[in-house]
Amino acid sequence: MAASLVFRLHDRGPELVREVLLERGWEEYDKRHRHDEDWNLYWRASLFHKSDYYNLMPWQRLNHHPKTVGITRKDYLTRNLRRMRTTFGSGVYDFSPVAFILPNDYIRFLAEYNRQRMSPGLPVHWICKPVDLSRGRGIFIFEDIKDLVYDSTVIVQRYISNPLLISGYKFDLRIYVCVKSFNPLTVYIHQEGLVRFATEKYQLSHLGNLYSHLTNTSINKFSPFYKTEKGKVGQGCKWTMSKFRHFLHCQEVNELILWQRINNIVTLTLLAIAPSVPHCPNCVELLGFDILIDVKLKPWLLEVNYSPALTLDCQADIAVKKGLISDLIDLMNYRWVDRFRDRAYKRKLHKCLKVNRSSYVSMPALTNVKCSTQKVKEKKQSQTSKHNFRSEQRQRSSSASGQSGRLHQDFPF
Numbered sequence: 573m574a575a576s577l578v579f580r581l582h583d584r585g586p587e588l589v590r591e592v593l594l595e596r597g598w599e600e601y602d603k604r605h606r607h608d609e610d611w612n613l614y615w616r617a618s619l620f621h622k623s624d625y626y627n628l629m630p631w632q633r634l635n636h637h638p639k640t641v642g643i644t645r646k647d648y649l650t651r652n653l654r655r656m657r658t659t660f661g662s663g664v665y666d667f668s669p670v671a672f673i674l675p676n677d678y679i680r681f682l683a684e685y686n687r688q689r690m691s692p693g694l695p696v697h698w699i700c701k702p703v704d705l706s707r708g709r710g711i712f713i714f715e716d717i718k719d720l721v722y723d724s725t726v727i728v729q730r731y732i733s734n735p736l737l738i739s740g741y742k743f744d745l746r747i748y749v750c751v752k753s754f755n756p757l758t759v760y761i762h763q764e765g766l767v768r769f770a771t772e773k774y775q776l777s778h779l780g781n782l783y784s785h786l787t788n789t790s791i792n793k794f795s796p797f798y799k800t801e802k803g804k805v806g807q808g809c810k811w812t813m814s815k816f817r818h819f820l821h822c823q824e825v826n827e828l829i830l831w832q833r834i835n836n837i838v839t840l841t842l843l844a845i846a847p848s849v850p851h852c853p854n855c856v857e858l859l860g861f862d863i864l865i866d867v868k869l870k871p872w873l874l875e876v877n878y879s880p881a882l883t884l885d886c887q888a889d890i891a892v893k894k895g896l897i898s899d900l901i902d903l904m905n906y907r908w909v910d911r912f913r914d915r916a917y918k919r920k921l922h923k924c925l926k927v928n929r930s931s932y933v934s935m936p937a938l939t940n941v942k943c944s945t946q947k948v949k950e951k952k953q954s955q956t957s958k959h960n961f962r963s964e965q966r967q968r969s970s971s972a973s974g975q976s977g978r979l980h981q982d983f984p985f
């Protein structure tokens with residue numbers, strides 16, 4: 573009899589992952605009763621240690637690729653996108669607002685600030701964000717440089733002051749992206765996602781009102797207007813992406829171009845680090861892309877989140893995140909053979925397995941165990957498994973593989 577699949581959570585969370593896996597019949601790892609290697613999935617919100625990657629067994633998966641911090645920290649993202657813009661041109665890499673890392677780029681920022689001040693037209697606004705904080709912490713918006721005060725490394729980014737509004741409220745999109753491989757780049761964009769609203773009407777004259785300018789739920793759930801009806805937005809501060817799509821449809825907006833642009837943003841951003849991410853076939857990465865849409869329907873990349881929040885604050889969260897995690901587990905492609913991990917190391921197969929570490933399916937010793945009825949079951953399962961990660965983009969990274977870059981997108985989500 574093969575054992576159940578086993579998951580291991582660092583720091584006892586996230587609860588949603590536990591819930592989804594238990595519902596799927598997995599067991600939770602308990603180090604008092606299990607061998608060190610007796611697990612199939614290790615999930616942690618923070619970084620894994622290098623040794624976690626080196627010691628991976630063929631039946632084990634991790635929920636992070638190594639070295640993705642190159643896009644998930646605001647200053648690294650700024651630097652990497654700047655490098656890509658220099659290499660491939662601002663015609664392609666035109667989706668992130670101009671940004672400066674302070675204090676290092678202070679002189680450059682000053683030059684740009686003065687250039688904007690001198691040019692005719694509407695005044696330009698800037699947003700200052702600490703590089704290593706999240707959830708809207710430490711963020712402020714300013715117009716005059718005398719209001720720029722910081723005591724840690726920050727990025728100062730051009731503020732997109734003409735966002736698309738719904739009933740006068742600002743919003744941004746949380747796009748969930750699963751990277752199965754960086755080389756070749758294999759990416760799935762979840763068709764569901766979240767639309768996150770500010771809870772006070774957008775007013776450029778009140779730059780200090782974070783309930784009007786920031787769309788983070790962690791801020792807006794404390795707004796006095798969180799529970800009140802806010803025009804078409806309704807109560808609370810979140811919609812599902814389906815609801816947003818329906819809304820666009822009713823407004824007769826041609827959303828196809830919008831989703832294509834968002835797909836491009838995701839791919840081009842990931843390409844900035846793809847060549848530098850070590851090959852790790854047993855890893856997946858779930859990223860949260862924050863995208864703001866302006867009045868001209870142009871999407872802008874604000875940041876990329878490592879370990880996007882999996883807390884369930886409202887109905888929209890429940891509708892989106894449970895399916896998201898379930899689909900992610902499907903994408904990890906666990907097979908019957910992964911349940912034989914206990915037999916594998918008990919039979920002292922370690923040595924043989926370590927040689928084959930890069931591909932867990934090519935282990936004859938284990939694959940032979942699979943009986944034919946199970947094969948039929950698996951086939952049926954894979955046929956019926958419904959992935960909401962519908963948009964797969966593959967890119968052979970030119971610099972990593974030596975082949976010329978070819979972008980292939982199946983369809984927008």
Ligand SMILES: Nc1ncnc2c1ncn2[C@@H]1O[C@H](COP(=O)(O)OP(=O)(O)O)[C@@H](O)[C@H]1O
Nearest residue numbers: 669706707708709730731732786787862874875
């Ligand atoms: N350049 C920008 N223009 C307009 N709004 C922005 C900009 N950058 C951030 N915001 C607003 O601030 C919020 C928080 O910024 P973000 O970069 O996502 O940092 P955090 O890690 O704190 O979430 C965004 O969700 C968005 O509402």
Ligand SMILES: [Mg+2]
Nearest residue numbers: 707708862875
């Ligand atoms: Mg954010």
